[in-house]
Amino acid sequence: MSQAFAGRLIRWQLEHGRHGLPWQGTSDPYAIWVSEVMLQQTQVLTVIPYYQQFMRAFPDVSSLAQAPLERVLALWSGLGYYSRARHLHRSAQLLLEDYGGEFPHDRTVLQRLPGIGRSTAAAIAAFAFGECCTILDGNVKRILARYFGIRGYPGERAIEAQLWQTAERLLPQGPDSKTMASYTQALMDLGALVCTRARPRCQLCPLQSDCVAYRHDQTAVLPTPKPRKSLPVKAAAHLIVIDHNRIFLEKRPPSGIWGGLWCFPELAVDQDSIDYCARNINLRVSKVTELPCLNHGFTHFKLCIYPQLLRLVMPGPSCAAPDRTWVTIEEARELAIPVPVKKLLSITETVFQSCNHVSQ
Ligand code: SF4
Known part of the structure; x- marks a missing residue:
């Protein structure tokens, strides 16, 4: 499997791959390192002039290490992600201090340097030292996820581990350094x-004949995109105060959540509802029951509503305030109310009906 996979890629690369990029055709680990770091978040065409200028200014580890950081950053200016330049500079200093300016051939040692991850270390080792090791950058993750139909976001630890294992399994067997460089470049x-990320050109692909995503028309959904960040969850108690066949509603202030809509009084879940009613809405109530939680999604958070059914035990002063009212459920449905209140009205109605049924 691995020989066939690697063979197809290498043959394709020879004929259709890129061969004239300024960092190709060298086994200088320093030049490979600089190009790999620049290419981490930047397109090839943008990188080329920066790379050439950078290499003219700092042709080796020693010149980079001894340059003032300001000069390195100035030459990086416009490439973005400036931590890459700072890491290059710091790593060059460490290479000079600890290894006399030479690159250690051990990938695990390379990985300890600032800004050199597992894939970048592998690229340096494969191109410069002909080591049989695989890269796994975003492009390779995409190829493997599609070719093998691997589902799950590649940034997830388990999926990433699966992709590393798969990539290692596909390495050419006993390759010479030229083969390793060709395979990595391929x-x-x-x-x-x-x-490519969008609209892959499968008709031109050497892997098309047995690519799972191509055969099952899954190229648009693989690799699995990053899951949307889970929304924060908030909780609130909503008080359904009933007086015979009427319920109590408050109008929300014009701005904010449900601004201007009629809602049940809302309070923190750990607040005492009986005390809240006495202090804030001047109603003496007793608790009837707690109803099941109702979930409601907003754009930026989820709200878990814990409804409590309360019965008025002693009427307070009449609701003269324009933002408070006692209404029947039918009347409430005619008011401007948000969806959760609508749902709670239906639940309350069911409770009313069962109470009436029991009392008949
Ligand atoms: S056939 Fe298409 S989806 Fe599959 S690896 Fe090739 S380009 Fe990617």
Whole structure:
């Protein structure tokens, strides 16, 4: 499997891949490192002039390490993600201090340097030292997720581990350094030129014949996108105060959640509802029951509503205030009320009906 996969990619790369990029055709780990870091978040065409200028100014580890950081940042200016430049500079200093300016051949040592992750270390090791190790950047994750039909967001730890295992399984067997460089370049080129994020050019792909995503028309949904961030959850108690066949509603202030709509009094779930009614709405009530939680989604959070059914035990002063009212359920349905209140009205109606049924 791995030989066939690697063979197809290498043959494709020779004929259709990129061959004239300024950082290709070298086994200098420093040049490879600089290009890999620049390419981490930036398009090839943007990187080319920056790379050439950077390499003219700092042709080796020593010149970069000894340059003032301000100068490094100035040459990086416009590329963005400036932590990359700071990490390059710091790593060059560490390489000079600890390794005399030479790159250690051990990938695990490279990975300890600031800004060099597992995939970047593998790219340096494969291109510069011909080591048989795989890269796994975003492009390669996309290729593998589609080719094998691997579902799940690739940034998730378990999915990423599966992708690393898969990528390692596909490495050419006993490759020489030229093969490793071609294979690594082929992965990069396929992701950049053919198996692109949007509208992959499957007709040109050397993997098309047995690509799961292509065969099952899944290229638009693989790799699985990042899950939407889960919304914060808030909780509130809503008080359904009943007096015979009427319920109590308050009008919300004009701005804010449900602004200007009629709602049940709302309070924190740990507040005492009987005390709240006495103090805030001048009603003496007793608790009848707690109703099941009702969930409601807003754009920025979810609200868990804990409704409490309360019975008026001693009428307070009449509701002269324009933002308070006693209405029947039918009348309430005619008012401007939000969806959860509508749902709570139906629940309350059911409770009323069952009470009436019991009392008959
Ligand atoms: S066939 Fe299409 S989806 Fe599959 S690896 Fe090739 S370009 Fe990507």
